Amino acid sequence: MSQPELVLASTSPFRRALLERLGLAFTTAAPEVDEQPLPDEPAQALVMRLAEAKARAVAASHPDALIIGSDQVASIDGQILGKPGGHEAAVAQLGLCAGRAVTFQTGLCLLDAASGRAQTLVEPFRVQMRALSPAQIAGYVDRERPFSSAGSFKSEGLGIALFERLEGEDPNTLIGLPLIRLVTLLQGHGIDPLTQGARPLD
Incomplete structure (x- = not known):
């Protein structure tokens, strides 16, 4: 029996780069999903819902595939931090986060499009931020321009200098795709990165 097509329901170059580490053949597809939270929706519920929604959004065009959906939000004291979208908002977000956790x-979803069965989970990761001066925040935002990143930083770049401590089981989670948990889900479908590998298809 042939291995099902593997699809990453994301256009994020960061998630694509993470999945490429596993050496498995995969394609990418852009999910059309409204990412606005529901009224009073907690962060965990939001990312689990959106991860599955993204996977299901591309299932119609990939009816026999295994589809990976993922979504991430940052929060501080229960307040969800969205993507800043611009310079002033990024500076304000980092000012709010400075010196705090x-x-x-x-959220991660592996959807078997053929059966409609979805496996979903949420992987947490905690970051203790340094006590940052306005000059440090401005310098970082000017250099990295993290306007499309939740929390206004990119941990895979200069953002690492903003952190005092990282707490979590999988550092890949911070970038956007919990690979350790994903490998476990894939192995449950007979796909083992340790025994089979290829380059991405697209």
Whole structure:
């Protein structure tokens, strides 16, 4: 029996780069999903719902595939931090986070499109931010321009200099895709990165 097509329901170059580490053949597809939270929706519920929604959004065009969906939000004291979208908002977000703990919740879904069965989970990751001066925040935002990143930083780049401590089981989670948990889900479908591998298809 042939291995099902593997699809990453994301256009994020960061998630694509993470999945490429596993050496498995996969394609990517853009999910059309409204990412606005529901009224009073907790961060964990939001990312789990959106991870599955993204996977299901591309299932119609990939009816026999295994589809990976993921979504991430940052929160501080229960307040969800969205993507800043611009310079002033990024500076304000980092000012709010400086010296405090930021929790990232990353939802992961592996959808068997053929059966409609979805496995979902949420992987948390906690970041203790340094006490940052206005000059440090401005310098970082000017250099990295993290306007499309939740929490206004990119941990895979200069953002690492903003952190005092990281707490979590999988550092890949902070970038956007919990690979350790994903490998476990894939192995449950007979796909083992340790015994089979290829380059991405697209």
